[in-house]
């Protein structure tokens with residue numbers, strides 16, 4: 001299988017299946033398409049044109065099959081590798097896990113807009129301004145903190161549903177944003193963030209992002225240099 005991703009530092013959607021595959025130990029070649037632009041002539045779009053009609057990453061290619069969109073990829077690998085138990089095993093927990101992934105997939109626009117993923121950056125002052133000025137950011141952070149800490153309490157950790165599962169991969173870019181923008185969270189959520197970042201699959205992604213050293217202007221609304 002091949003997983004098409006973009007810059008590890010910036011591509012929050014790529015991070016989810018990237019972390020999932022690595023942490024689950026599923027063999028997969030990563031193909032990185034650098035964000036050189038989003039116009040039709042960019043190498044990024046050209047590199048995707050025969051693979052994904054939507055022109056976005058991530059895309060998982062398995063033989064003749066291309067699967068795009070993070071949720072579809074997650075479901076595909078969960079079905080293909082049932083022994084990996086990528087969703088929680090109890091039906092009710094699985095339904096809950098799917099609900100929070102779907103909530104993440106279509107929500108949290110306040111934080112996603114104001115605090116774009118940038119693993120390499122540390123921007124506490126931008127985070128403080130976003131929290132001061134944007135109610136949507138305050139609401140998203142409160143919801144995320146409550147959601148994560150209550151799941152940790154219910155399933156007794158160390159991950160959201162006990163052992164590592166798709167929701168942990170799903171929330172890993174959210175954790176990156178909380179860290180980069182130094183957004184304040186409860187001690188329970190903070191502990192989870194530290195454990196998540198130490199997971200080999202997550203650590204490998206973070207290390208890869210830090211090693212890129214590829215400063216892309218249009219992905220950097222808050223910095224003029226690394």
Ligand SMILES: N[C@@H](CCC(=O)N[C@@H](CS)C(=O)NCC(=O)O)C(=O)O
Pocket residue numbers: 006010011012013014038055056057058068069070071
């Ligand atoms: N809902 C999609 C979102 C994918 C997405 O927006 N990917 C970004 C990179 S993080 C992208 O390829 N953007 C290119 C563009 O918007 O033209 C998914 O889950 O895969």
